[in-house]
Amino acid sequence: MSNQNMFVKIAIDNWQSQVNAFNSMLDKLSDEQLLEEIAPSKNRGIYLLGHLIAVHDRMLPLLRFEDAKYPGLKPLFIDAPDKTIQDIPATSQLRAQWKEVNEKLSAHYKTLSPDQWLERHASVSPEDFEKEPNRNRLNVLVGRTNHLSYHGGQLALLVKKN
Amino acid sequence: MSNQNMFVKIAIDNWQSQVNAFNSMLDKLSDEQLLEEIAPSKNRGIYLLGHLIAVHDRMLPLLRFEDAKYPGLKPLFIDAPDKTIQDIPATSQLRAQWKEVNEKLSAHYKTLSPDQWLERHASVSPEDFEKEPNRNRLNVLVGRTNHLSYHGGQLALLVKKN
Incomplete structure (x- = not known):
C-alpha cells in the first residue's frame, strides 16, 4: 500500500470506528432512554442522534457526492436547540436514517483516490481553495x-453500566 | 506542499484545534467547577483533565519521542475510576502539566517527516507491524x-452558558 493510501485508510478507519462505537451505544439504549437528557437541562439523546444525522446528511453535498437526503432535519436538529420543537420524527425512523446516511457516506468514501480526497469541499470556492488548500474533503472527514466523538462522549452518559 | 505533507498537516491541525477547544473550556472553568460531576454520579471535570494528561503523557513514549514525564498519573487517572482515590494533585498543578505535555507533543510532531509518521508506534513489535502497517504513529495521533474530542464533549457540560 502506498503512503498516500495509508493516510486515507487511517482517516476512513477512524471514522468507521467512531460510527461503530456510536452504533454500539445506540443498540444498548431503548427509545425511552434516548428521550432522557444526557445531564440535567442538557440535550436529550434523541436530539444528539437527530443532530448527527443532519450533520452527516449534509456531508453528502459538502463532499460533493450527492444531494442531502434529509434536508428537513436541519431546522429541527441544527438550527433549533433541543426541546424547542415538539414535532420531531419517530425514534425508529431516526435510527433507520442514521444507518442509511452513514452507509451512503462509507460507499462514497471508497470511490475516492488520495488525490480526490485533497480536492476542495463544496463550501470553499475554487479561488479561496487555491489560497487555502487544506480546505479539502479529507479535512471535512477528520x-x-x-x-461524532464529541457527541459520542455525551451519549455514553446515558448508557447504563452493568 | 506535497500531498503527503498535506495529509500530515490535516492530522496535526485537527489535533491542535481540539487541544485549543479544550483549553478554551478549561479557561472558563474555575477550580471549584472542575470538582463538579459532568452528570450525576459520573466523572468529575478534574478527573477528565487528569485522565487526558495521563493519556497524552503516555503518547510521548508511544510515539517513540521520549519517556513519559508524569507516569504517576496513570494509577490515579487511568487505572482507578474517579472518586476512588482521595489524594490527587492540586488542580493548578494539573493545569500546568496539561499545558506542558501538549507543548512537548506539538514540538515533537513538527520534527517528523510523513514517512516517519507512518513508522510503527511503540506498542507494536516490528514483526507485527510488518503484517499491520496501519499500527503507526499517525494512527495514534488521529x-x-x-x-480528546470524546471527553471534550463531556467537559463542555460543565461550562455555563451566558
Whole structure:
C-alpha cells in the first residue's frame, strides 16, 4: 500500500470506528432512554442522534457526492436547540436514517483516490481553495469524525453500566 | 506542499484545534467547577483533565519521542475510576502539566517527516507491524484526537452558558 493510501485508510478507519462505537451505544439504549437528557437541562439523546444525522446528511453535498437526503432535519436538529420543537420524527425512523446516511457516506468514501480526497469541499470556492488548500474533503472527514466523538462522549452518559 | 505533507498537516491541525477547544473550556472553568460531576454520579471535570494528561503523557513514549514525564498519573487517572482515590494533585498543578505535555507533543510532531509518521508506534513489535502497517504513529495521533474530542464533549457540560 502506498503512503498516500495509508493516510486515507487511517482517516476512513477512524471514522468507521467512531460510527461503530456510536452504533454500539445506540443498540444498548431503548427509545425511552434516548428521550432522557444526557445531564440535567442538557440535550436529550434523541436530539444528539437527530443532530448527527443532519450533520452527516449534509456531508453528502459538502463532499460533493450527492444531494442531502434529509434536508428537513436541519431546522429541527441544527438550527433549533433541543426541546424547542415538539414535532420531531419517530425514534425508529431516526435510527433507520442514521444507518442509511452513514452507509451512503462509507460507499462514497471508497470511490475516492488520495488525490480526490485533497480536492476542495463544496463550501470553499475554487479561488479561496487555491489560497487555502487544506480546505479539502479529507479535512471535512477528520473534522466530522471529531464531531461524532464529541457527541459520542455525551451519549455514553446515558448508557447504563452493568 | 506535497500531498503527503498535506495529509500530515490535516492530522496535526485537527489535533491542535481540539487541544485549543479544550483549553478554551478549561479557561472558563474555575477550580471549584472542575470538582463538579459532568452528570450525576459520573466523572468529575478534574478527573477528565487528569485522565487526558495521563493519556497524552503516555503518547510521548508511544510515539517513540521520549519517556513519559508524569507516569504517576496513570494509577490515579487511568487505572482507578474517579472518586476512588482521595489524594490527587492540586488542580493548578494539573493545569500546568496539561499545558506542558501538549507543548512537548506539538514540538515533537513538527520534527517528523510523513514517512516517519507512518513508522510503527511503540506498542507494536516490528514483526507485527510488518503484517499491520496501519499500527503507526499517525494512527495514534488521529485516534487520540478522537479520544480528546470524546471527553471534550463531556467537559463542555460543565461550562455555563451566558
